[in-house]
Amino acid sequence: MLKPKIYIDGQAGTTGLEIVSRLSTREDLELLLIPEQDRHNDQVRKQYMQQADLVFLCLPDQASIEAAKWIDLDTKVIDASTAHRTDPKWVYGFPELSIEHRQKIAQSKRVANPGCHATGFISIVSPLVQKGVLSSEQIIHCTSLTGYSGGGKKMIDAYENHKTEAMEAPQIYGLDMQHKHLKEMQSVCGLKNAPLFSPIVDDYKRGMLTCIQLPLNAKNLYSVYRDFYTNGLVHVHPFGYPANINANGFSHRDDLEIIVTGNEKQALICALFDNLGKGACGAAIQNMNLMLGIKETKGLQF
Missing domain, CATH: 3.30.360.10 (Dihydrodipicolinate Reductase; domain 2)
Known part of the structure; x- marks a missing residue:
């Protein structure tokens, strides 16, 4: 089975850096790392998003809203910003709230990571x-x-x-x-x-x-x-x-x-x-695991 391809848009920020560090040791994933000189090149960013099976948005709110529009509807997205947390079209990424909530995250293409x-x-x-x-x-x-x-x-x-x-x-x-x-x-x-x-x-x-x-x-x-x-x-x-x-x-x-x-x-x-951890990157990886059908706690420390 092919490894899921993961792209982190905003990989140089605090949350992005932490997710990159954690996922870089995962042998079950392929991490797509955009070159430093292209981080602000929208065309190159879009190309990386098109290659990915799942995209993390680690951006300011308005930038996340814009970037989300570029991503194919079949590509899974986890937004770490505040932008979509109360948007009914996005699932709130807190699986412990109920069995039904965990199932929604696993089935969703759009998940908003909690603050x-x-x-x-x-x-x-x-x-x-x-x-x-x-x-x-x-x-x-x-x-x-x-x-x-x-x-x-x-x-x-x-x-x-x-x-x-x-x-x-x-x-x-x-x-x-x-x-x-x-x-x-x-x-x-x-x-x-x-x-x-x-x-x-x-x-x-x-x-x-x-x-x-x-x-x-x-x-x-x-x-x-x-x-x-x-x-x-x-x-x-x-x-x-x-x-x-x-x-x-x-x-x-x-x-x-x-x-x-x-x-x-x-x-x-x-x-x-x-x-x-559970307040940002750990939760994002937990949601990623659920969305990709991987063991929920894989790569997490507890």
């Missing part, structure tokens, strides 16, 4: 909405801590080569309360109201910790998650936690852990994962 903060939020909130624990009208407060690699090349360079004293401390951003992941958080979870969301970046490279608090019995919530997540790359830590939760605790891993702590009246629910 990193959104991955944490949806992994926590969607099961509770699906099971009727939370109303779709609930207004949910959420905080999410990320390593600086989530900000891309410029932020990585700033933290690693031009760090100021202010950057040594956590920094809340998205102060206009209009973070670009809010639309998918609300849409995928079926919420009528946008979450109240505070993202925070800190002085470590990789890892994400997304948390919500609810005035509900923590052990009961733990049971919901334990029964909901039975396969895939989302799993549930035994109830409680022995010490502090470190936001970089799952760096260089492609799975996600739900952690439930609290008491009979209040619960803290956290999603611990890598912003470049």
Whole structure:
């Protein structure tokens, strides 16, 4: 059987570079690498897309929208940008949401890869909405801590080569309360109201910790998650936690852990994962595997 041909449009960005690095060791795939001098040549890019069985779009939103128009309808596409995450013609790439969702990804030609903060939020909130624990009208407060690699090349360079004293401390951003992941958080979870969301970046490279608090019995919530997540790359830590939760605790891993702590009246629910793993590249490769009929976890670390 011929190896599937994979092309990554935007291979020089943070997400693109990570996917190239991971797929370059896969003997079951043929990776099509565009020469450096042709990365911005639209005609050459189109030629590579025409050769590919599956294309990753690792581009800014508008560029992804334009590039998606160039790709043959029979060619499989995974878009890592925000552009198509709430587009009904694209399948949202989070297979653990349901058996039906996993099947849709496997059968789809167009999959939108989730955002990193959104991955944490949806992994926590969607099961509770699906099971009727939370109303779709609930207004949910959420905080999410990320390593600086989530900000891309410029932020990585700033933290690693031009760090100021202010950057040594956590920094809340998205102060206009209009973070670009809010639309998918609300849409995928079926919420009528946008979450109240505070993202925070800190002085470590990789890892994400997304948390919500609810005035509900923590052990009961733990049971919901334990029964909901039975396969895939989302799993549930035994109830409680022995010490502090470190936001970089799952760096260089492609799975996600739900952690439930609290008491009979209040619960803290956290999603611990890598912003470049299950929050980006790991999820993209997981979706690629499903779309190509390959073992879902092939090439992933967990």
